[in-house]
Amino acid sequence: MKRLFYLLMMLSCTLWSCSKSDGPIDDPDDPDNPDAPTNVTLDISVSDLVFEAEGGEKEFTIYCN
Numbered sequence: 001m002k003r004l005f006y007l008l009m010m011l012s013c014t015l016w017s018c019s020k021s022d023g024p025i026d027d028p029d030d031p032d033n034p035d036a037p038t039n040v041t042l043d044i045s046v047s048d049l050v051f052e053a054e055g056g057e058k059e060f061t062i063y064c065n
Helices: 002-017
Strands: 042-044 062-064
Touching: none
Parallel strands: none
Antiparallel strands: 042 062
């Protein structure tokens, strides 16, 4: 009985994972024009973060386009 239960569970998981549309995953980059670079810049609010040996807290902000 236990073996039949596991067999039915595996069969239902296998059938559930199949789909009719196995297309590619949406890609945010342009796959038709791979030579066009996408420029991403990251800026930080402070240029130097130095912590003491004892530790501590510092705040900084990261900006992205």
